[in-house]
Amino acid sequence: METIVTKEEPPIEWIVLNRPDKLNSINSIMIREIGDILRQIVDNDKIKVVIFTGSGKAFSAGADISQFKDLDPVKAWEFAIKGRELMDYIERYPKPTIAMINGYALGGGLELALSCDLRIASQIAELGLPEINLGIYPGFGGTQRLVRLIGKGRAMEIIMLGDIIKADYAERIGLVNRVVEPSSLEKEVRELALKLAEKPQIAIRLIKTVVNYGNDAPILSGLTLESLGWGIAFATEEEKKRVNEFLSRRSK
Numbered sequence: 001m002e003t004i005v006t007k008e009e010p011p012i013e014w015i016v017l018n019r020p021d022k023l024n025s026i027n028s029i030m031i032r033e034i035g036d037i038l039r040q041i042v043d044n045d046k047i048k049v050v051i052f053t054g055s056g057k058a059f060s061a062g063a064d065i066s067q068f069k070d071l072d073p074v075k076a077w078e079f080a081i082k083g084r085e086l087m088d089y090i091e092r093y094p095k096p097t098i099a100m101i102n103g104y105a106l107g108g109g110l111e112l113a114l115s116c117d118l119r120i121a122s123q124i125a126e127l128g129l130p131e132i133n134l135g136i137y138p139g140f141g142g143t144q145r146l147v148r149l150i151g152k153g154r155a156m157e158i159i160m161l162g163d164i165i166k167a168d169y170a171e172r173i174g175l176v177n178r179v180v181e182p183s184s185l186e187k188e189v190r191e192l193a194l195k196l197a198e199k200p201q202i203a204i205r206l207i208k209t210v211v212n213y214g215n216d217a218p219i220l221s222g223l224t225l226e227s228l229g230w231g232i233a234f235a236t237e238e239e240k241k242r243v244n245e246f247l248s249r250r251s252k
């Protein structure tokens, strides 16, 4: 791998964006390499949670702008599709994903974090979608995912102004789940990942399916998906074990 470093630490897989001298900006190679590692570990039952982070002072400063000079409109369109398809894959990935935002999360970097299930940021992290300042706009799913996450008004402000915002404000508007001190970021994220890894994995997968596909559908379709998935959860060993444990504790 040229642009990322991976570390298997069961039940956690760490994916570290690793172009620190370019603030981990996302080029075509990185898009391919992240997809490749995710496909490699998808059937590895020892890995239950995936954590994304960046090396150095950034999570990622977005798409690699140095590639833009070679892009004609069709190539730009294809690049956006490649980036966006990776984010779609991360969002619908069958294992839970966490973005550990250690520093700048801008443009495509923030869009990667938006594709994850949870975002935990360091107090020193700075976030934003500054694409407008390049005469473009977010192309890796940000226009859609940010609106769904924090609402249209706030998303419009972030996308149209392109300002960089502090982690505390990001937490207040629901853009990140939690903000922690830089020195405890890794510890807190690891603890969160281990807690997630203890949960019934099929139910977690069902939640991801129902929430992600259900929220993109009319509400009645989403609710129907919820009921179907709920039924499927009753076919799992975990459901039987956990319900029986609860009931036997009560009957003593």
Ligand SMILES: CC(C)(COP(=O)(O)OP(=O)(O)OC[C@H]1O[C@@H](n2cnc3c(N)ncnc32)[C@H](O)[C@@H]1OP(=O)(O)O)[C@@H](O)C(=O)NCCC(=O)NCCSC(=O)CCO
Pocket: 021, 022, 023, 025, 061, 062, 063, 064, 065, 066, 104, 106, 107, 108, 109, 111, 130, 131, 134, 137, 138, 139, 140, 142
């Ligand atoms: C993040 C900023 C504000 C950091 O500024 P600073 O600390 O001053 O660091 P720099 O000297 O600017 O950057 C160090 C080094 O990294 C290169 N770099 C930074 N961001 C990118 C990038 N997105 N693509 C390519 N290269 C990048 C920078 O050129 C420096 O390399 P040198 O070899 O030393 O020149 C600041 O870096 C910044 O504003 N970055 C751009 C943020 C941005 O506009 N992101 C959106 C990109 S478009 C996109 O994501 C489309 C998908 O929706």
